[in-house]
Amino acid sequence: xxxxxxxxxVIKYLIxxxxxxTILIFIFLNVSPVFGASPDKNSKKIIENSENFIExxxxxxxxxxxxxxxxxxxxxxxxxxxPPKDKNPLNPLPTIKFIGKDLAEGKFVWLGHSTVLMKTxxxxxxxxxxxxxxxxxxxxxxxxxxxxxxxxxxxxxxxVVIDDLPKVDVVIISHDHYDHLDSKAIKDLxxxxxxxxxxxxxxxxxxxxxxxxxxxxxxxxxxxxxxKNIKFTFAPSLHFSGRGVTNGNSTLxxxxxxxxxxxxAYFSGDGGYSETFKKLGNEYGPxxxxxxxxxxxxxxWSNVHMFPDEAVQASIDLKAEVLFPIHxxxxxxxxxxxxxxxxxxxxxxxxxxVNIATPMIGEVFELSSIPKKPWWxxxxx
Numbered sequence: 001x002x003x004x005x006x007x008x009x010v011i012k013y014l015i016x017x018x019x020x021x022t023i024l025i026f027i028f029l030n031v032s033p034v035f036g037a038s039p040d041k042n043s044k045k046i047i048e049n050s051e052n053f054i055e056x057x058x059x060x061x062x063x064x065x066x067x068x069x070x071x072x073x074x075x076x077x078x079x080x081x082x083p084p085k086d087k088n089p090l091n092p093l094p095t096i097k098f099i100g101k102d103l104a105e106g107k108f109v110w111l112g113h114s115t116v117l118m119k120t121x122x123x124x125x126x127x128x129x130x131x132x133x134x135x136x137x138x139x140x141x142x143x144x145x146x147x148x149x150x151x152x153x154x155x156x157x158x159x160v161v162i163d164d165l166p167k168v169d170v171v172i173i174s175h176d177h178y179d180h181l182d183s184k185a186i187k188d189l190x191x192x193x194x195x196x197x198x199x200x201x202x203x204x205x206x207x208x209x210x211x212x213x214x215x216x217x218x219x220x221x222x223x224x225x226x227x228k229n230i231k232f233t234f235a236p237s238l239h240f241s242g243r244g245v246t247n248g249n250s251t252l253x254x255x256x257x258x259x260x261x262x263x264x265a266y267f268s269g270d271g272g273y274s275e276t277f278k279k280l281g282n283e284y285g286p287x288x289x290x291x292x293x294x295x296x297x298x299x300x301w302s303n304v305h306m307f308p309d310e311a312v313q314a315s316i317d318l319k320a321e322v323l324f325p326i327h328x329x330x331x332x333x334x335x336x337x338x339x340x341x342x343x344x345x346x347x348x349x350x351x352x353x354v355n356i357a358t359p360m361i362g363e364v365f366e367l368s369s370i371p372k373k374p375w376w377x378x379x380x381x
């Protein structure tokens with residue numbers, strides 16, 4: 001009887017602990033600013049009037065493309081929790097120290113993952129600024145060979161310093177996932193940025209982080225607006241959104257087209273392959289350069305992330321003069337080795353005769369001189 005009483009007491013205290021833990025998680029999810037905010041009444045009306053908002057959620061475009069990946073390796077629990085030692089870089093990534101004044105007219109610089117700076121018509125445009133962790137959870141020290149659950153960025157030889165960045169005229173956001181929308185970066189950069197162009201619903205996040213509403217413009221798919229001498233058009237992608245447990249697909253996601261007198265650029269954000277690329281190429285192309293996601297792919301989510309061969313095909317569909325692979329070389333977001341995406345896409349680009357740019361992080365370049373050095377190879381020596 002005494003043993004039974006002890007067991008019941010243990011169960012009781014475990015239940016107390018579980019209840020307290022659940023309450024703390026609920027408070028964290030609802031109080032922590034990193035999760036952003038919900039749109040106000042006026043924004044909700046605009047969202048509800050979108051033809052892409054159906055039964056309380058944004059929906060993907062319909063596609064007839066079927067992605068069969070019978071030869072790709074399926075991820076196992078071991079891949080996630082006990083990956084090979086070279087899944088992430090064993091040494092700091094070689095990078096170039098970027099100083100804002102080096103970004104002259106007609107030039108570009110990649111700062112890792114999906115963050116790109118470009119200058120056209122005298123204006124600096126930045127895509128998906130992320131300079132911190134790709135996770136909302138508190139950081140923890142881990143001896144694991146995987147950073148997937150911690151969201152830590154890889155170590156750079158020359159880390160990007162926000163104080164070194166130039167004044168930014170426009171930031172464009174593709175969607176609100178943590179590896180594309182960094183709350184700390186938004187707060188740190190806010191005084192350096194004039195305007196934020198974002199998908200429907202994302203403006204509420206920025207407002208919670210201190211950005212004035214009059215500096216935020218929300219776009220639906222195929223909305224097109226001129227800002228000074230540049231036209232910004234938001235387009236569909238096959239993806240999803242959400243920063244919390246209960247707000248999935250409550251904000252829109254997509255890709256961007258940037259057009260000026262001297263530049264026509266495409267920025268994919270995240271998304272699976274579909275016929276949309278060919279449609280955009282026919283209606284808005286050709287493009288001087290296409291920044292296309294290439295990394296964090298997996299058989300289990302092949303509908304919302306492209307494989308390298310699909311990224312090459314997307315650039316062909318878009319009629320892009322130059323393919324620039326992004327969405328790699330900064331975070332551990334899948335089970336493949338960190339450099340597999342660039343190895344696969346360069347081979348596929350060569351096979352398909354596609355002009356591909358492979359600059360180092362921090363390397364400033366222009367379209368007349370595309371960097372092609374395989375800088376990642378020396379990390380395998």
